[in-house]
Amino acid sequence: MKVHVDMNLCQSHGECAFAAPEVFQLGDDDVLVWKEEVGAELRDQVQAAADACPMMAIRLED
Amino acid sequence: MKPMVIVGASLAGLRAAQAIRSGGYEGDLVVVGEEQRPPYTRPPLSKELLAGDHDVARCEFDHSRLEATWRLGERAMQLDLGTREIELQSGERLPFSRVVLATGCRARTWSGVGAGLEGLFTLRTIDDALALKETLVPGARIAVVGAGFVGCEVAATATKLGCTVTMVDIAERTITPLGPMIGDRCRELHAGHGVELHLGVGVRGFVGDGRLAAIELDDGARIEADVAVVALGAIPNTDWLDGSGLSFERGGVLCDSTLTAVGDHDVLCAGDVASWPHPLAGGTVVRVEHWTNAAEQGAAAGRNALVEPDQRASYEAVPYFWTDQYDVKLQAVGFPALATEYQLLEEEPGRFVAVGSRDGNAVAAVAWNAPRRLTIYRRALDEQPPIDTIRTQMAADPKALGATIEASA
Numbered sequence: 001m002k003v004h005v006d007m008n009l010c011q012s013h014g015e016c017a018f019a020a021p022e023v024f025q026l027g028d029d030d031v032l033v034w035k036e037e038v039g040a041e042l043r044d045q046v047q048a049a050a051d052a053c054p055m056m057a058i059r060l061e062d
Numbered sequence: 063m064k065p066m067v068i069v070g071a072s073l074a075g076l077r078a079a080q081a082i083r084s085g086g087y088e089g090d091l092v093v094v095g096e097e098q099r100p101p102y103t104r105p106p107l108s109k110e111l112l113a114g115d116h117d118v119a120r121c122e123f124d125h126s127r128l129e130a131t132w133r134l135g136e137r138a139m140q141l142d143l144g145t146r147e148i149e150l151q152s153g154e155r156l157p158f159s160r161v162v163l164a165t166g167c168r169a170r171t172w173s174g175v176g177a178g179l180e181g182l183f184t185l186r187t188i189d190d191a192l193a194l195k196e197t198l199v200p201g202a203r204i205a206v207v208g209a210g211f212v213g214c215e216v217a218a219t220a221t222k223l224g225c226t227v228t229m230v231d232i233a234e235r236t237i238t239p240l241g242p243m244i245g246d247r248c249r250e251l252h253a254g255h256g257v258e259l260h261l262g263v264g265v266r267g268f269v270g271d272g273r274l275a276a277i278e279l280d281d282g283a284r285i286e287a288d289v290a291v292v293a294l295g296a297i298p299n300t301d302w303l304d305g306s307g308l309s310f311e312r313g314g315v316l317c318d319s320t321l322t323a324v325g326d327h328d329v330l331c332a333g334d335v336a337s338w339p340h341p342l343a344g345g346t347v348v349r350v351e352h353w354t355n356a357a358e359q360g361a362a363a364g365r366n367a368l369v370e371p372d373q374r375a376s377y378e379a380v381p382y383f384w385t386d387q388y389d390v391k392l393q394a395v396g397f398p399a400l401a402t403e404y405q406l407l408e409e410e411p412g413r414f415v416a417v418g419s420r421d422g423n424a425v426a427a428v429a430w431n432a433p434r435r436l437t438i439y440r441r442a443l444d445e446q447p448p449i450d451t452i453r454t455q456m457a458a459d460p461k462a463l464g465a466t467i468e469a470s471a
Contacts, residue, residue, distance in 0.1 A: 014436060018437060030433045052354060052357060054354065
């Protein structure tokens with residue numbers, strides 16, 4: 001499963017880092033870092049992160 | 063089989079509909095919305111859309127893949143729990159098996175002196191934003207009445223567009239729900255960008271000959287203005303539920319912890335109109351008017367609508383919200399308005415984090431240009447710890463901003 005984040009949209013709200021801490025993190029510079037390839041067991045977490053993103057910047061791809 | 067109905071076609075209603083479909087419901091699903099427009103996101107309305115950085119299409123949600131009957135431009139007038147029907151403005155009666163109420167809020171308007179003058183605006187919908195946008199030309203004199211989230215964001219956007227901005231509030235500070243310390247910093251931020259502030263003074267009325275000329279304040283001041291933006295908060299759209307038999311608290315429909323309306327388990331609520339007990343608020347009933355709450359609560363209400371009452375999950379997400387003003391991102395988690403005291407726990411030039419507490423327990427954290435740090439506080443806040451515990455934790459955190467401030471106990 002691939003995780004896409006549109007960094008032109010991301011404003012570092014950190015909602016995803018809260019919803020799916022294993023996948024998303026804000027770095028020390030407040031810029032988002034994330035795993036681009038994750039296992040299916042994290043689908044619900046990543047979906048929750050995508051739903052919580054105020055900028056709607058996160059997209060999942062199987 | 064009667065359809066499942068969602069009343070309200072904004073964020074909470076959309077997310078409820080999506081959750082109902084992704085939860086496997088294959089029956090009829092109807093979404094009723096008062097506005098003609100498809101669902102859209104509101105935060106850009108006072109910022110990017112108003113500034114012209116985003117267009118309308120970029121605010122709209124993609125709802126094309128959601129299998130539902132969209133009844134847009136239709137206002138719900140009455141909920142009849144006896145016959146299990148919703149009466150629409152057209153007179154049509156829409157039967158439902160279960161219903162999610164997500165009718166949101168409308169802007170509070172000015173009803174005092176000068177209410178009918180041309181040049182008064184409120185900001186709640188895309189059409190409101192587009193109308194206001196036309197007036198925000200360089201040199202225009204904009205008076206913002208109400209220094210809350212919307213007022214402050216409009217003031218910042220109008221300033222950026224070259225307008226001359228005055229902001230008035232009867233409160234002594236800007237964004238009062240975030241406490242006095244943040245309120246003072248926010249006032250300094252606006253003053254530093256040239257906004258003229260009149261705080262602690264009420265509006266006597268708007269004056270002009272058909273068209274707005276000035277605002278008169280209770281202290282006798284007169285502010286010449288081309289445009290006034292009335293940003294006096296929002297009113298939950300629950301009038302149509304009067305007489306339905308549902309209960310109300312804090313301006314919203316009283317629900318249990320699973321977002322099920324008290325008194326009828328086929329009625330669920332989400333977003334601005336839902337009042338429900340929250341553990342971080344000590345189990346007291348809260349109502350939250352923010353984006354993330356609408357999004358997450360909509361989904362939660364949709365999931366719960368698919369199962370029987372005893373299988374429904376409690377909704378306990380800690381509220382998160384933010385505001386962008388000039389170059390500042392101000393973010394908050396928890397219930398800042400419940401805090402009786404704020405402590406600054408870490409700071410660097412231009413950035414800080416403060417924690418709000420009530421009876422010694424942390425109930426909120428507010429970050430000023432410090433997104434990563436806020437995620438740490440948010441995790442800490444989940445446990446509703448004593449503020450002393452958070453202070454000790456952050457004092458030991460090598461990544462805390464600057465030299466951690468030793469707060470006096």
